[in-house]
Amino acid sequence: MSPAERRLVHAAPEPARGFVSHRARAGRSWLHVRVRAGADDGGPPWVLVHGLAVSHRYLMPTAVALTGGPVHVPDLTGFGLSPKPPQVLDATEHATVLATWMDAEGLAGARLIANSFGCQVAVELAIRRPDLTATLVLVGPTADPAAATVGGQVRRLLRDLTAEDPRQISTLVADIRDAGPRRVLGTLRHCVRHRMEQRLPLVRAPTLLLRGEYDSIVPRTWLRQAAALVPDGSYGEVPRAAHNAVTTAGGDVAARASAFCRPRGTSTGPDAGR
Numbered sequence: 001m002s003p004a005e006r007r008l009v010h011a012a013p014e015p016a017r018g019f020v021s022h023r024a025r026a027g028r029s030w031l032h033v034r035v036r037a038g039a040d041d042g043g044p045p046w047v048l049v050h051g052l053a054v055s056h057r058y059l060m061p062t063a064v065a066l067t068g069g070p071v072h073v074p075d076l077t078g079f080g081l082s083p084k085p086p087q088v089l090d091a092t093e094h095a096t097v098l099a100t101w102m103d104a105e106g107l108a109g110a111r112l113i114a115n116s117f118g119c120q121v122a123v124e125l126a127i128r129r130p131d132l133t134a135t136l137v138l139v140g141p142t143a144d145p146a147a148a149t150v151g152g153q154v155r156r157l158l159r160d161l162t163a164e165d166p167r168q169i170s171t172l173v174a175d176i177r178d179a180g181p182r183r184v185l186g187t188l189r190h191c192v193r194h195r196m197e198q199r200l201p202l203v204r205a206p207t208l209l210l211r212g213e214y215d216s217i218v219p220r221t222w223l224r225q226a227a228a229l230v231p232d233g234s235y236g237e238v239p240r241a242a243h244n245a246v247t248t249a250g251g252d253v254a255a256r257a258s259a260f261c262r263p264r265g266t267s268t269g270p271d272a273g274r
Contacts, residue, residue, distance in 0.1 A: 001061060001165060001167050001168065001247060001248060005060070005061045005064075005250070006167065006170075006171075008060050008061070008064055009057045009058065009060045009061070009171050009247075010057065010170070010171070010174070012032070012034055012056065012057070012080075012081060013032075013081065017036075017064050018036040018037075018064075019034045019035065019036045019060070019063070019064070019071075019073075020034070020035055020036075021033070021034060021035075021081070022034075022035045024074070024101055024104070024105060025101070025104050026077075026097050026098075026100045026101040026104070027097070027100045029077070029083055029085075029097075030082070030083065031074045031075060031076075031077065031082045031097070031101055032056070032074070032075045032080055032081035032082045033056075033072055033073065033074040033075070033101075034056045034060070034063070034072075034073040034074075035070065035071070035072050035073075036063070036064075036070065036071045037070050042069065043068035043069030044069050044109050044110060044111055044134055045069055045070045045071075045072060045107045045109075045110045045111070046063070046066050046069055046070070046071045046072065046110065046111050046112075046113065047072050047073075047074070047098075047102070047107060047110045047111070047112050047113075048062065048063055048071070048072070048073045048074075048112075048113045048114070048246075049074070049076070049098070049112060049113070049114035049115070049118035049119075049121050049122050050073075050075070050076065050079065050080075050114075050115060050116075050118050051115050051116030051117040051118045051140075051142075052116060052117035052184060052187040052188055052191055053172070053175060053176055053179060053184045053187070053188075054079070054080075054171075054172065054175040055075045055076075055079045055080025055081070055174075055175045055178060055179075056073040056074065056075050056080050056081075057080065057171050057174065057175060058115075058168070058171050058172075058175070058244060058246065058247040059073050059113075059115070059246050059247075060073065060250075061246065061247050061248075061250025061251070062113065062246045062247075062250035062251075062253045062254050062257075063250075063254075064250070065250050065251045065253075065254035065255070066254045066257070066258065067258065068258065069111070072105070072107065072110075074098065074101065076089070076094050076097070076098075076118075076121070077089055077094065077097050078179060078183050078187075079175070079178060079179045079183070080175065080178055080179075081178070084179075084180070084183070088182070088183050088186030088187055088190070089187075089190075090190035090193075090194065091117070091120040091121045091123075091124050091190060091191075091194050092124050092128075094121040094124075095121050095122075095124035095125040095128060095129075096128075098121065098125055099125060099128065099129045099132060102129075102132050103132075107132065108131055108132055109131070109132070109133075109134040110132055110133060110134060111134055111135050111137075111257070111261045112125070112126070112133055112135070112136050112137065113137040113139065113246070113253070113257050114136070114137070114138055114139065114141075115139045115140050115244070115245075115246045116139075116140050116141075116142050116217070116243065117142055117187060117190075117191045119138040119139070119140070119141035119142065119196075120141070120142060120143075120191065120194050120196055120199075122136055122138065123136070123138070123141075123196065123199050123200060123203055124199065126203050126204070126205050127199060127202045127203060130204055130205065133205045134205060134261070135205055135206050135207070135208075135260065135261045136203065136205050136206070136207040136208070137207075137208045137210065137253075137256070137257040137260060137261070138207060138208070138209045138210070138226075139210045139211070139238075139245055139246050139253060140210070140211055140212065140215055140217060140218045140243045140244075140245065141196065141209055141218060141223070141226055142191055142196070142217065142218065143191050143192050143194065143196060144217075144218060144219065144222035145195075145196075145197050145222075146219075146221075146222065148192045149192055150185075150188055150189060150192055152192075153188060153191070153192060153217065154188075156216045156217045157216075157217060157243075159216035160214075160215060160216040160217050160242050160243045163212075163214035163215075163216070163242040164242045164243070164244055164248070165244075165247075165248045168244060168247055168248070171247070196226065197225075197226070197229060200226055200229040200230050200233075201229050201230070201231065203230050203231070203233075204231065204232070205232070206232045206233075206260070207227075207230045207232060207233045207234075208233075208234055208235070208236065208256070208257070208260040209223055209226055209227045209230075209233060209234070209235040209236075210223075210235070210236050210237065210238055210245065210253065210256065211223045211235075211237055211238070211243075211245070212237070212238050212240075212241030212242045212243060212244070212245040212248075212249065213237055213238060213239050213240060213241060213242075214240075214241065214242040215241070215242050215243045215245070216242070216243070217243045218243065220237070223235050223237075234260075236256060238252050238253060238256070239252075
């Protein structure tokens with residue numbers, strides 16, 4: 001991350017780089033959302049979904065690089081600056097909250113970018129509400145069935161940390177502080193119980209699956225297997241990145257997502273599904 005990206009990551013709730021904080025209704029509750037209105041070509045909305053121990057913060061390097069429509073980066077219930085109910089929501093429950101929020105905001109036909117556990121949430125949203133989901137970009141999708149236990153995921157996480165940019169530490173500390181250890185552990189338990197390999201075949205939206213070159217949590221074998229399970233799936237790899245490619249290689253992830261999410265029949269560039 002550059003110094004400018006680090007300032008952007010920690011800016012909320014203050015405005016920064018066109019993004020403002022919005023307290024958005026989601027049924028009887030609300031979500032904190034970072035929003036940048038689309039002032040260029042009025043394309044469909046982008047919606048970014050974070051993972052299990054983090055928040056909107058670590059998605060901002062990707063969010064700021066996106067063009068061609070408004071960008072919405074919500075904090076899932078219990079994370080970041082969103083409310084902290086006692087219940088720890090699973091992927092399906094988070095997807096239900098996101099659908100309620102997207103309905104209220106009129107975000108049909110969105111282009112979704114998700115990372116890690118957020119990919120499981122995005123997949124549930126795409127299955128249940130295909131009207132809200134035009135395309136999916138899943139970066140580091142969990143959980144690989146070969147390590148679908150809490151211990152297996154923790155061991156892979158510890159290996160992944162050795163390849164991550166240490167400048168992320170302040171962001172991760174802030175996110176874990178906001179969520180709290182109980183919610184992080186509870187979400188991890190939901191993550192490994194969710195059978196991604198059974199859910200991906202039900203996704204009808206065009207889907208690009210990405211991993212960082214050095215991602216120990218999502219090995220290349222699982223990414224290829226997952227892409228083959230999606231009826232309209234492809235995969236690619238982000239060079240010189242680990243699991244948090246959305247933070248450390250945000251410009252690359254945004255470029256690949258933008259190329260993939262263009263209307264079919266237009267050029268998607270040489271790297272979109274590689």
